[in-house]
Amino acid sequence: MTHDATVDQLQRYLQEQLVEAEDIPNVEQRKQRIIKLESALFEIIEFIKSVEERELVESVIFEESSSVRLISSSDNTDEPSITNSEVCPECDEPQSSEFSFCQVCGYQRK
Incomplete structure (x- = not known):
């Protein structure tokens, strides 16, 4: 099965x-x-x-x-600290080392 579906194919599928x-x-x-399908078709056309x-x-x-x-205030001590963390180069938020991406902005680490 191919995953190269196009917008045109989706539109035809919804019409069917x-x-x-x-x-x-x-x-x-x-x-x-019918309401759901018509809404989806409208969004495709737009x-x-x-x-x-x-x-x-x-x-x-x-x-x-x-x-x-x-930007967070420095007097906010309610947030738990993340162990084994780095700082995301995109959003400067703490990043857990157990994930290969930033949980805040989605930046993919290399």
């Missing part, structure tokens, strides 16, 4: 599910399923429009924003 939802015998379940508009103006489609460093 919408047609099948019409056959749900329970009226309440049918209504709920996403496609957004990408197309950005491509027209040659804008960056997705841009990763830098993390914000939280």
